[in-house]
Amino acid sequence: MHTTQTRKPKIGEVRLFVAAGLFILLTLLKLIVPSFGNEIKETITPLVEKNVDYSNVFSELGARLTGKKGDDVVVTDGEAQAEPRTPETDLAPKNIYEVQAQLTRYVPELSDAGVVRTPPSDTAGADDTPEVVAAFLQSQTEYSDYAVPTNVSYDMPALGFSFTSPVAGYTSSGFGYRLHPLEEEVRFHFGTDFAANTGEAILSFADGTVYAVGENDGYGLYIIIEHADGIRTLYGHCSAVSISQGDSVTMGQQIGNVGQTGNVTGPHLHFELIISGLYYNPEFYLQS
Amino acid sequence: MRKRRIEISAGFILLFSALYFFDDSGWLLALAPAVAAHELGHALCLMISGCRITKISFGLTGLEMNYQGILPTRREIVVAAAGPAFGLLYAFAASMLGRWLESDLVLLSSGLSIILSFFNLLPALPLDGGRMVHAVAETRVGYKRSDAVVLVTSTIVGEALVVAGLFMWNAGYGAALVISGLWILAANWKFTCKNSAYGIR
Numbered sequence: 001m002h003t004t005q006t007r008k009p010k011i012g013e014v015r016l017f018v019a020a021g022l023f024i025l026l027t028l029l030k031l032i033v034p035s036f037g038n039e040i041k042e043t044i045t046p047l048v049e050k051n052v053d054y055s056n057v058f059s060e061l062g063a064r065l066t067g068k069k070g071d072d073v074v075v076t077d078g079e080a081q082a083e084p085r086t087p088e089t090d091l092a093p094k095n096i097y098e099v100q101a102q103l104t105r106y107v108p109e110l111s112d113a114g115v116v117r118t119p120p121s122d123t124a125g126a127d128d129t130p131e132v133v134a135a136f137l138q139s140q141t142e143y144s145d146y147a148v149p150t151n152v153s154y155d156m157p158a159l160g161f162s163f164t165s166p167v168a169g170y171t172s173s174g175f176g177y178r179l180h181p182l183e184e185e186v187r188f189h190f191g192t193d194f195a196a197n198t199g200e201a202i203l204s205f206a207d208g209t210v211y212a213v214g215e216n217d218g219y220g221l222y223i224i225i226e227h228a229d230g231i232r233t234l235y236g237h238c239s240a241v242s243i244s245q246g247d248s249v250t251m252g253q254q255i256g257n258v259g260q261t262g263n264v265t266g267p268h269l270h271f272e273l274i275i276s277g278l279y280y281n282p283e284f285y286l287q288s
Numbered sequence: 289m290r291k292r293r294i295e296i297s298a299g300f301i302l303l304f305s306a307l308y309f310f311d312d313s314g315w316l317l318a319l320a321p322a323v324a325a326h327e328l329g330h331a332l333c334l335m336i337s338g339c340r341i342t343k344i345s346f347g348l349t350g351l352e353m354n355y356q357g358i359l360p361t362r363r364e365i366v367v368a369a370a371g372p373a374f375g376l377l378y379a380f381a382a383s384m385l386g387r388w389l390e391s392d393l394v395l396l397s398s399g400l401s402i403i404l405s406f407f408n409l410l411p412a413l414p415l416d417g418g419r420m421v422h423a424v425a426e427t428r429v430g431y432k433r434s435d436a437v438v439l440v441t442s443t444i445v446g447e448a449l450v451v452a453g454l455f456m457w458n459a460g461y462g463a464a465l466v467i468s469g470l471w472i473l474a475a476n477w478k479f480t481c482k483n484s485a486y487g488i489r
Contacts, residue, residue, distance in 0.1 A: 015298035023305035030309055041310055048462045055315060055396055062398025065383040 130156050132284045136176065143177035149188055151277060156284040161228050163206040164252050165286050166235060167194045167269045175281040190279045191234065191272035192286075198239050198267040200258040204249040205233040205273075213245050219270065220262025223255055229275075233282075236270035237262045299348035315400070318393050322378060322401035326408070327351055329374025333367045334359075349414045349475040364423040368416040375405035412445035412472050413438055439476060446472035 030037050133156050148154065173193040177186055208227035215221050219236040223243070226232050239259020249255060260267040273282040307316055327344075330353060334341060339357030359367065379401040386394030408416040421441050425434035449469025456465050 012298070016296075016301070019298035019301035019305075023301055023308075026305045026309045037309060045310065046462070048464050048467065054464075055392075058315075058399030058403065059392050059395040060399070061402055062379065062383050062386060062395035062400075065379055065398060065402065066387060 130284065132156070132287050133281075136281060136283070140176050143186060146177055146186060146188075149190075149279075151279060152188070152190065153275075153278045153280055155280065157275065157280075159206075159227075159231060159285065161206050162251055163285065164203060166203050166205050166233070166271055167196050167200055167258060175279075175283055191236070191270050192282045194258075194269040194271060196258040196267065196269055198257070198259050200269075201254045202235050202238065202256045202258060202269055204251060204253045204255050205271075206251045208233075208249055210243050210245050210247045210249060210255070213241050213243070216262070218263050220264070221256075221259065222262075225249060225255070232274045234270075234272040234274065236272070237264050237268060239267075293343045295343060295345040297345065297347045300346040303348055314393060315396060318397035319400050319404075321382075322375060322397055322404055323351070325378035325401065326371045326375040326404060327353070329370040329372075329377075330367060332374075333370035337363050337367065349471075352414070361423050361426050365420050368419040368423065371416050372405035372408050375401045375408075379405065407468075410445050410472075411438075412442035412476070414475050415472075418442055442472060442476045446470070446476065 133154065137154065173189060175189055175192050177188050179186055202223075204225055206227045208225045210223065211226040211232060212224040213222070214224075219234075221238040221241060222234060222236040223238065223241055224232055224234050235256060237259055238256040238261065241256040243249060243255050258267055258269050264270075271282055273280045273285075331341060334353065334355050334357075337357070337359060339355040339359060341353055341355050343354040345352045345354070379398045382394050382398035382401060386392075386398055411417045411421045413419065413422070418438050418441065422434050422438040425437040428434075429437065446469050449472060450466055451469075453463065453466030453469050457463055
């Protein structure tokens with residue numbers, strides 16, 4: 001004879017079954033109806049993770065345990081030089097129309113690419129503060145609480161050579177202190193941003209030699225060109241570069257293309273003017 | 289090696305499925321080896337101390353190892369510290385491996401291991417720090433009172449995390465810190481309610 005004994009399932013086992021069932025259900029949901037999961041994810045994840053990209057932070061932490069991440073070294077003439085200072089997040093608009101919406105502060109209108117400016121033959125009125133400088137200083141008065149960074153100069157020295165605007169496009173974000181819209185924080189911007197689409201040609205500011213071509217987390221793919229008297233210009237966030245270190249370039253020659261490499265939210269050219277290690281305002285020279 | 293019983297609680301499966309459901313970038317995959325290294329540290333130290341691991345249970349309040357054997361209090365502290373120590377060793381290894389492979393996932397694992405190790409050093413049960421406090425208290429105030437001591441520190445840590453988390457929440461960050469504090473308070477809840485069973489007057 002055969003007796004089958006049925007025993008009542010213990011409460012622990014019931015719970016286990018329910019939990020396992022839920023797990024299978026959720027996995028199926030995730031695979032078959034990913035949009036449902038995404039909606040829930042989008043509501044809950046920001047609640048837990050708001051304003052902190054944990055994956056990024058932890059990966060950075062892991063990397064920094066054995067040395068600093070993203071420490072690029074630019075080698076020229078056999079001696080290693082430190083890479084340019086990493087800029088803060090360059091906020092670029094997603095399209096050209098957003099630029100105009102974002103212009104809540106004074107941004108000078110710059111001339112098109114390829115328009116050549118020759119330096120004045122005489123230095124008359126060298127004592128007067130040029131209009132553009134005065135206008136810029138006026139726009140920065142609301143940030144008078146903040147000291148000018150030590151590696152920055154608000155001067156407008158004569159460059160001594162002809163130059164041209166490096167790209168066709170609107171400035172979306174100018175040099176100097178600005179209110180970072182997303183973070184609601186005041187930050188100093190060491191160059192000028194030109195809003196442009198990916199692929200747009202980047203032209204050399206003036207005659208010179210390519211000092212460096214590099215890549216790092218902040219600037220993305222960047223080019224530094226050295227002109228007369230050790231004046232240098234930097235072109236950041238490129239999508240492509242068409243010259244190499246050591247090449248000679250002429251004013252207006254295409255050196256690369258606009259992109260959104262590096263720490264940015266959209267495609268634009270980040271342009272810096274550096275003289276003897278000090279950052280100057282490129283907009284002083286490029287006004288139309 | 290004798291067979292060890294591995295127990296997985298329903299609560300753990302629920303927690304795991306929730307995390308897996310929301311997991312986007314595969315960070316659960318990065319977390320697993322970090323946790324494994326941590327527990328391996330505990331296990332190795334236990335085995336060196338002559339104990340035998342009888343059961344590994346996965347619960348809502350973490351991973352627990354039951355062992356058979358005598359463990360002097362001083363050794364208990366070392367066993368508890370072995371987890372974070374191994375975790376940090378793993379973090380170094382993963383960091384170097386991640387740099388070599390240029391893999392964000394491996395670097396993520398390293399970072400998670402660092403955070404896990406340091407978080408476990410907080411003086412709250414069920415974290416390793418709490419176990420260390422318990423062991424130290426045992427040598428000072430005796431077996432019964434040590435439970436009360438660690439309960440107090442655990443509650444303080446839990447509440448501090450919740451308060452700090454609320455400040456962060458207010459500053460515009462997420463609820464992660466608050467959740468960690470609540471988790472610690474929850475893990476100690478049954479002790480606070482039934483403290484008479486532990487001889488606390």
